[in-house]
Amino acid sequence: MTNFAIGVDLGGTNLRIAAVDETGHLIAKVTLGTRVSLGRDHVINDMCDAIQRMSAKFSTSGGLLGIGIGVPGIIDLQSGMLRESPNLSGWADYPVRAEIERRINTMVILENDANVAALGEKWLGAAKHYDDMSMWTLGTGVGGGIVVEGKIWHGMNGMAGEFGHNTVEPEGHPCNCGNRGCLEQYASATAVVRMARECVASDASSAFARAFHSDTEFSAKSIYNLAIQGDEDARRIYRRVGQALGIVLANMVNALNLPMYVIGGGVSSAWDAFSPSIFEELRQRSMVYAATAPDALSGSEGASAQVDPGKGRKTIITRALLGSDAGLFGAARLPMIAK
Amino acid sequence: MTNFAIGVDLGGTNLRIAAVDETGHLIAKVTLGTRVSLGRDHVINDMCDAIQRMSAKFSTSGGLLGIGIGVPGIIDLQSGMLRESPNLSGWADYPVRAEIERRINTMVILENDANVAALGEKWLGAAKHYDDMSMWTLGTGVGGGIVVEGKIWHGMNGMAGEFGHNTVEPEGHPCNCGNRGCLEQYASATAVVRMARECVASDASSAFARAFHSDTEFSAKSIYNLAIQGDEDARRIYRRVGQALGIVLANMVNALNLPMYVIGGGVSSAWDAFSPSIFEELRQRSMVYAATAPDALSGSEGASAQVDPGKGRKTIITRALLGSDAGLFGAARLPMIAK
Numbered sequence: 001m002t003n004f005a006i007g008v009d010l011g012g013t014n015l016r017i018a019a020v021d022e023t024g025h026l027i028a029k030v031t032l033g034t035r036v037s038l039g040r041d042h043v044i045n046d047m048c049d050a051i052q053r054m055s056a057k058f059s060t061s062g063g064l065l066g067i068g069i070g071v072p073g074i075i076d077l078q079s080g081m082l083r084e085s086p087n088l089s090g091w092a093d094y095p096v097r098a099e100i101e102r103r104i105n106t107m108v109i110l111e112n113d114a115n116v117a118a119l120g121e122k123w124l125g126a127a128k129h130y131d132d133m134s135m136w137t138l139g140t141g142v143g144g145g146i147v148v149e150g151k152i153w154h155g156m157n158g159m160a161g162e163f164g165h166n167t168v169e170p171e172g173h174p175c176n177c178g179n180r181g182c183l184e185q186y187a188s189a190t191a192v193v194r195m196a197r198e199c200v201a202s203d204a205s206s207a208f209a210r211a212f213h214s215d216t217e218f219s220a221k222s223i224y225n226l227a228i229q230g231d232e233d234a235r236r237i238y239r240r241v242g243q244a245l246g247i248v249l250a251n252m253v254n255a256l257n258l259p260m261y262v263i264g265g266g267v268s269s270a271w272d273a274f275s276p277s278i279f280e281e282l283r284q285r286s287m288v289y290a291a292t293a294p295d296a297l298s299g300s301e302g303a304s305a306q307v308d309p310g311k312g313r314k315t316i317i318t319r320a321l322l323g324s325d326a327g328l329f330g331a332a333r334l335p336m337i338a339k
Numbered sequence: 340m341t342n343f344a345i346g347v348d349l350g351g352t353n354l355r356i357a358a359v360d361e362t363g364h365l366i367a368k369v370t371l372g373t374r375v376s377l378g379r380d381h382v383i384n385d386m387c388d389a390i391q392r393m394s395a396k397f398s399t400s401g402g403l404l405g406i407g408i409g410v411p412g413i414i415d416l417q418s419g420m421l422r423e424s425p426n427l428s429g430w431a432d433y434p435v436r437a438e439i440e441r442r443i444n445t446m447v448i449l450e451n452d453a454n455v456a457a458l459g460e461k462w463l464g465a466a467k468h469y470d471d472m473s474m475w476t477l478g479t480g481v482g483g484g485i486v487v488e489g490k491i492w493h494g495m496n497g498m499a500g501e502f503g504h505n506t507v508e509p510e511g512h513p514c515n516c517g518n519r520g521c522l523e524q525y526a527s528a529t530a531v532v533r534m535a536r537e538c539v540a541s542d543a544s545s546a547f548a549r550a551f552h553s554d555t556e557f558s559a560k561s562i563y564n565l566a567i568q569g570d571e572d573a574r575r576i577y578r579r580v581g582q583a584l585g586i587v588l589a590n591m592v593n594a595l596n597l598p599m600y601v602i603g604g605g606v607s608s609a610w611d612a613f614s615p616s617i618f619e620e621l622r623q624r625s626m627v628y629a630a631t632a633p634d635a636l637s638g639s640e641g642a643s644a645q646v647d648p649g650k651g652r653k654t655i656i657t658r659a660l661l662g663s664d665a666g667l668f669g670a671a672r673l674p675m676i677a678k
Contacts, residue, residue: 156471166590179624
């Protein structure tokens with residue numbers, strides 16, 4: 001008999017629901033379309049129906065600990081309401097948590113999707129041996145989450161971890177947030193495709209431009225495929241991704257001095273193409289990284305090894321391991337660690 | 340009968356020692372020269388003599404809770420040794436804490452000087468009503484410290500809070516840390532004087548250049564005096580200080596979502612000249628600030644007021660209140676809150 005929780009990943013396109021037991025074992029998973037166009041009540045009905053079927057199915061083998069829901073946008077943690085959610089318009093100022101708690105009659109926790117992904121990678125993924133970490137999700141946008149002592153670090157309003165809007169280029173590309181030159185403008189899937197368009201516009205006769213025009217579904221993934229085939233334009237785009245990430249990671253390694261930073265989201269599948277640039281920037285730009293990088297500590301970097309005051313406590317930057325399930329696992333984890 | 344602690348500010352020039360009681364009342368203060376040239380043992384003798392005289396004097400009125408020492412540089416928190424301290428060469432790998440504990444026979448805590456300044460402003464200064472805050476010390480360099488739940492937040496090696504080395508301009512002025520375009524290169528007293536020299540070099544006949552040449556002690560303070568008299572070159576230099584601070588504060592407000600950021604150190608006396616630029620940058624560059632700025636919450640900024648999920652929890656950026664005593668008070672606070 002093992003207790004379990006239900007994790008929900010409520011995206012603008014897919015509604016995914018999973019039952020996960022306390023040991024991190026996935027016992028069931030369903031994926032539904034998020035019928036956003038039918039309105040909020042339809043989506044909540046679909047979600048509650050699926051949760052009830054799932055919890056009924058496993059109620060003989062263990063107790064339901066609660067429900068965690070990851071949602072893109074800004075959440076009011078106290079009231080359990082969505083404040084700003086670009087993909088779920090019409091949900092603001094509606095008591096989402098209270099309504100689901102009323103229907104299912106169990107504890108419901110609402111959380112930002114980047115934060116639940118961080119918690120998932122901390123619990124079962126790349127950071128499972130670390131209590132303190134941060135996760136950077138490179139998707140349509142760039143999200144972030146910080147975990148301290150095993151729990152999501154919210155800051156005062158639940159807004160902490162917005163690494164995607166750290167300024168990389170003060171006069172750089174305009175961002176929807178109102179700033180210019182945000183990390184999100186260089187390291188999201190959207191940014192990779194924009195940089196590809198800029199590249200095509202600057203040289204319409206290049207091999208890159210021909211590949212672009214011959215592929216109607218040209219995406220960050222297509223550009224990665226070109227990069228691994230050696231296309232110099234594609235490689236340069238991913239170097240730019242890595243440089244931007246390296247600058248912001250350097251800022252955060254200096255400011256936070258965490259032991260682990262996990263890079264996830266769809267764009268992270270191009271890790272081989274952009275990660276060398278991350279480490280190049282980090283080494284040059286972060287004195288804390290230079291003093292705590294894995295090879296600095298083994299002594300192979302000479303003098304900088306002596307700077308390490310932590311004696312073996314290293315700064316690790318690594319790929320996420322759970323893919324898109326990070327958010328589901330993290331959401332299911334929420335009721336397990338709620339006090 | 341009130342217990343007291345002794346705080347020490349061990350700088351490269353001055354050695355300052357204060358007795359502070361548990362209510363934050365300063366009961367004694369001495370300033371000695373740091374006789375660095377006579378060697379480590381001389382400085383430690385001077386310090387221990389002064390501490391012993393002070394603690395003997397007040398031992399009838401209360402118990403000595405311990406000694407806190409703020410030191411510029413990187414400290415190994417576990418061993419109580421200095422790892423890197425540019426002004427105290429020859430101290431690395433010497434058991435500073437153990438030696439002082441042996442001589443005085445009481446608890447000794449060694450801490451980075453920017454961190455103790457943060458703790459001082461949290462205890463008795465600008466952030467005294469806040470449990471979570473960060474402090475930015477604009478001096479010869481730019482130091483930083485983070486306080487969470489009333490205690491210094493160290494990160495894994497005690498290196499957290501290095502805001503001074505956050506990248507403002509990826510291809511900007513080289514920094515001693517190995518990076519280019521660090522905040523420290525635009526917002527320290529050293530940077531203000533460098534920017535003044537650059538300004539004089541670019542137009543040797545300006546009123547600013549004449550003022551520069553007629554003042555043998557031309558400093559960040561002289562430039563501030565020119566700025567408040569309306570000199571456009573001097574004003575532009577301080578706008579640059581504010582812009583650089585605003586960019587990095589925007590990054591940190593987005594990442595940390597703390598309720599209070601305190602700006603101190605010698606350069607902060609020019610607050611009037613640079614702070615308008617801070618707020619201009621913050622408003623444009625930080626979506627978290629835009630949603631939580633004091634005037635956003637009062638509704639005067641219209642739509643953005645609705646984004647606030649914290650209902651009244653504001654982001655405050657303000658001047659430090661304790662001047663150079665922040666470090667002394669913070670150092671004295673260390674043994675009081677040690678568990």
